[in-house]
Amino acid sequence: MSETLARSGLRVGSPAVYGGAAACLVLLVLPFYLDRFWLQAGLFAMAAALGAIGINLLTGATGQLSMGHAFFLAVGAYGYCAFAGDGADGLAGLGLPGWLAAVLAVALSGLAGGVFSPIAGRLRGAYLGIATLALIFIGQHVLFNAHDLTGGYNGRAVPPLSLFGLTFDDTELLVAQVPFGAVEKLWYLGLILLLGGVLFARGVLRGRPGRAMNAIRDHRIAAGVMGIPVARYRAAVFVLSSMYAGLAGVLLALVFQRTVPEYFGMALSLEYLAMIVIGGLGSVAGAVAGGVFVSLLPQLLNRYSDALPLVSAPGTGGIAPGEAARYLYGAAVVAVVLFLPGGLARLAARRPGKPGSGKGPKNPTHTPTTNEPSGEAR
């Protein structure tokens, strides 16, 4: 235990602890000061961070390339709508209480991941990447066509969540003279979910399963020889990653208040891959950093498009904010792998005073390929 604490650099009285506590305090009081736009942007960032943790467990820590993450987000978002909807809008709905619907939606995402495990457990590398591409297209097809369940092209409205008698909708609640609407309330829910997600993923990565996952990534056969049930681990990580995606999907749906199929396309999957590369493969902090970066970037550019050179409002002919954001994170992906292997997480770990503290697991970019048998490479 003390070893774990020392490894994470968390000693009582260390600057990291004070910094963390201060950051938590700031996050807690933000809803009292920020307006709706910023809170919504923050909530998107939290959902993205949750989803990015999921795909980082799969792609970063276990080395399984997945292009199908958006599919599982969609399962979570639409699953929540279907479980919680009361059928008033003519779409299928079970009318379950919101919290139960959210739990079931996450379980459903995990189940969807489990159904895919005959493929996920057997394919590797590029094969898995492209096979998961199929999920996106299957997902889009279902979302557009299963009209009774998904509302087709126009999507469906998301029923608000209620928890312990508190409903996360726009009925205003006065807290210390500040009116709390949906985003303010959801902000705290998002923080709790993100904290739980981060702690759980750290627990997984730092314990026995994490070592097994990294061993599978670094050398699958050696891992198998050492007694790690490789196929079962891979299927399990796929399920866990899908559940994170499902949770992110539920949160996104609650923030958006409407789910539309177009959002859950291939671009979203690529965004998530960009997040974990920028943040740092295999590290939870990196996933959070990358998620915040990639999801906040377009909104910031959008907000300040007047003030920025080269960027202009959408539809005026110049580079629209969304496009500018894509240029930036596309370039960031390439640049990070070129100049900063390990991503933002490693940048933080490389600060002076902590030489080679190696925060986060070893990055796959540092795996010397010459040590691999030629068969393993393909």
Added chain:
Amino acid sequence: MSTFAEFLINGISLGSIYALIALGFVVIFRATEVVNFAHASLLLAGGYVTAVLHDELGFWPALLAGVAGAAVVGAAVEFFVMRRHRGADHSVLAIVTIGVDILLATELTRRIGTDILSLGDPWGDSVVTVGGVTVAETRIAALLAAGLLITAFLLAFRYTSWGVAMRAAAENQETAALMGIRLGRVSIGAWAVAGGLAAVAALFLTVFPTPGLERATSLAALKAFPAAILGGLDSTTGALVGGLLVGVTESLATGYQGDLAFLGRGIGDLAPYLVMVAVLLIRPAGLFGTKELARV
């Protein structure tokens, strides 16, 4: 029966185009062991150059320029990005190509916007009817061009020193390098060839009956991924068979979608992926892919 024959011929023609794209994909994979997720963007780049230049230059020079343009883009990606990462983990390299794809695709879709660009091909919408079977001229041209290019490519792959170098590099990079094969040239050559093939494919993906070059063209090009995978990523034969399989399935599923209405609209676009998943369930390395044997 004649409708079935039409669907079949259209499918084979479409499949030969997919095979062309998949071939480039496989060539890059064999030469560098990198999965190039930016392939659809290379194709879009080639098509865009042709579309922009055909008014000034005329169709054939514009097509040549498109092929050259896509080859240059491919070579540039290799030279400025992939070469800097040589030796890195292959899944990381695959993600780098995704970054490149985001950049290229954003730039091209921004330029194309909501337009539908014509590539100025000489065939237009004329059709040929033989024995009650009506086929568009563009489909025949596509079949011929793809057949010709694929044959030429396979011959070059087999008999020229470039092809030998490429196969040697695919077999074992270190040994090939020790034998004096310049891996950098092999890899830049592979990217350029793949770009050129993709540009030709771009032409035939956008001619009649498709309206023209638009944003969604890259989605059509993506179907070459399942083609390459279900054939087996490291097999040129696999790319051809996979391409044809995907093309015929798509054409038949689209043609008979009236009978398949219970599966929903647009099942034809989904068919390639379903075939791929079915094949991968039975043969995880694809139809012709090398089964992995590892010595520990």
